[in-house]
Amino acid sequence: MLDLVVIGGGAAGFYGAIHTGRQNPGSSILILEQNKEVLSKVRISGGGRCNVTHRPLEARELASHYPRGGRELLGPFHTHASLETMAFFESLGVALKTEADGRVFPVSDSSESVIGALRGEARRLGIGIQTGSRVTEIAGAPEPENSWIIHTADHTYRARCLLVCPGSSSHIWRILRNLGHRIVPPVPSLFTFRTDDPRLSDLQGISAEARLEVLAPGPGEELVAGVSFRKAQRSGQLLTEGPVLITHWGLSGPAVLRLSAWGARYFAACGYRFKVRVNWMPEYHQGALRPFLASVRESDPKKTVWRSRATTLPARLWTRLAEGAGIGPEARWAEISSAGLERFSEQLSGSVFQVNGKSTFKEEFVTAGGVSLKDIHFKTFESKKCPGLFLAGEVLDIDAVTGGFNFQNAWTGAFLAAGAIASRLRAQESAR
Numbered sequence: 349m350l351d352l353v354v355i356g357g358g359a360a361g362f363y364g365a366i367h368t369g370r371q372n373p374g375s376s377i378l379i380l381e382q383n384k385e386v387l388s389k390v391r392i393s394g395g396g397r398c399n400v401t402h403r404p405l406e407a408r409e410l411a412s413h414y415p416r417g418g419r420e421l422l423g424p425f426h427t428h429a430s431l432e433t434m435a436f437f438e439s440l441g442v443a444l445k446t447e448a449d450g451r452v453f454p455v456s457d458s459s460e461s462v463i464g465a466l467r468g469e470a471r472r473l474g475i476g477i478q479t480g481s482r483v484t485e486i487a488g489a490p491e492p493e494n495s496w497i498i499h500t501a502d503h504t505y506r507a508r509c510l511l512v513c514p515g516s517s518s519h520i521w522r523i524l525r526n527l528g529h530r531i532v533p534p535v536p537s538l539f540t541f542r543t544d545d546p547r548l549s550d551l552q553g554i555s556a557e558a559r560l561e562v563l564a565p566g567p568g569e570e571l572v573a574g575v576s577f578r579k580a581q582r583s584g585q586l587l588t589e590g591p592v593l594i595t596h597w598g599l600s601g602p603a604v605l606r607l608s609a610w611g612a613r614y615f616a617a618c619g620y621r622f623k624v625r626v627n628w629m630p631e632y633h634q635g636a637l638r639p640f641l642a643s644v645r646e647s648d649p650k651k652t653v654w655r656s657r658a659t660t661l662p663a664r665l666w667t668r669l670a671e672g673a674g675i676g677p678e679a680r681w682a683e684i685s686s687a688g689l690e691r692f693s694e695q696l697s698g699s700v701f702q703v704n705g706k707s708t709f710k711e712e713f714v715t716a717g718g719v720s721l722k723d724i725h726f727k728t729f730e731s732k733k734c735p736g737l738f739l740a741g742e743v744l745d746i747d748a749v750t751g752g753f754n755f756q757n758a759w760t761g762a763f764l765a766a767g768a769i770a771s772r773l774r775a776q777e778s779a780r
């Protein structure tokens with residue numbers, strides 16, 4: 349009988365196994381990984397650089413980056429958050445650096461440093477790793493044994509405790525549902541918006557600060573696939589502000605990714621077809637832009653609108669929006685009618701784009717959905733349905749915006765689970 353079987357050799361699985369091993373030296377721990385390689389998502393994470401976590405933040409602020417799970421992670425973050433994670437990796441010799449936007453990376457700019465550290469520490473602690481071992485079934489052995497039976501294609505393992513960290517796995521979710529857990533249907537999060545609007549063609553690479561707001565669907569469409577637009581809107585999920593990057597397929601950048609995460613359920617429900625209004629000059633509150641343009645008309649009447657960009661907006665975007673308002677390359681400010689100013693003001697502060705689908709953001713993408721948070725004790729990450737079964741990482745209905753927060757969820761959950769598993773094992777040991 350093993351002390352602990354960990355399902356999944358990913359971020360959460362390794363962190364949980366290592367911290368259990370550290371707190372309970374000598375315990376027999378085995379990681380089962382279905383692939384030939386462990387830690388494959390860590391390897392490709394952050395474009396191969398691995399954005400390990402985010403700069404230390406106060407727990408409430410850290411939790412505010414999680415569209416799902418923020419409330420539940422608040423307590424756990426008081427025990428183990430970015431600071432502790434950074435100390436852990438640095439103690440293993442992984443020098444870290446914090447970039448201006450708060451993302452933390454290895455100084456080496458290579459995820460291999462993180463992988464090497466996790467593998468090396470697991471080896472030092474004598475943790476077994478079985479690759480090519482896909483878990484096909486889990487069952488609880490009845491009392492007095494109170495253990496877990498774990499099946500792979502060619503082996504059956506028994507363990508006192510079970511840590512389930514398979515990431516987003518429909519197969520494991522099915523098993524967990526059969527064991528009594530509620531599963532929130534998975535939908536993608538962290539994606540970019542596809543639009544073939546001619547105003548954006550050939551502008552790829554341009555970025556600007558903007559405010560984005562998803563518009564209400566047509567009358568009678570307020571409820572899409574059971575998800576209410578108004579409810580999503582009221583809870584602030586469909587509005588954001590920040591850098592927007594124009595790509596050859598549409599809109600990307602931190603603000604778009606944040607919106608895709610907060611509105612993930614709504615966007616899935618409407619089939620990724622919706623209208624988004626972009627204010628390219630969010631520094632002007634509503635109504636202030638038109639008087640500003642009128643003042644430019646006053647001061648520069650002879651200059652052409654295209655060539656006399658009156659803002660810090662990238663020049664090519666400025667001219668494209670002017671064109672969208674019907675203002676041609678030769679039109680001078682003095683020739684712009686009030687209606688023309690109104691149209692230009694609308695383009696600058698509220699261009700509406702029809703989004704027709706999503707694209708994957710290659711640096712990072714995650715799944716929203718998974719084991720319902722109602723079924724988890726957040727002091728220990730133990731299942732309320734199956735005592736002795738612990739869950740951490742993306743298998744839970746927790747996800748975050750980009751910036752190292754998704755890994756932090758895996759590290760924090762696995763650390764708390766490891767603490768509970770280690771004390772459970774010690775208690776069982778002394779009872780024997």
Ligand SMILES: Cc1cc2nc3c(=O)[nH]c(=O)nc-3n(C[C@H](O)[C@H](O)[C@H](O)COP(=O)(O)OP(=O)(O)OC[C@H]3O[C@@H](n4cnc5c(N)ncnc54)[C@H](O)[C@@H]3O)c2cc1C
Nearest residue numbers: 356358359360382393394399483514515712741742752755
């Ligand atoms: C391209 C990309 C880049 C990313 N970059 C970042 C980043 O820079 N920063 C950040 O914070 N987040 C990033 N993320 C998100 C982050 O990778 C995940 O949140 C994190 O890996 C979740 O950890 P996990 O341990 O829960 O799951 P995973 O890392 O997915 O690990 C789960 C493991 O379980 C295994 N498994 C599944 N089913 C079974 C089974 N039945 N039997 C045995 N093994 C099984 C899988 O093969 C896998 O190895 C990125 C994601 C992607 C896709």
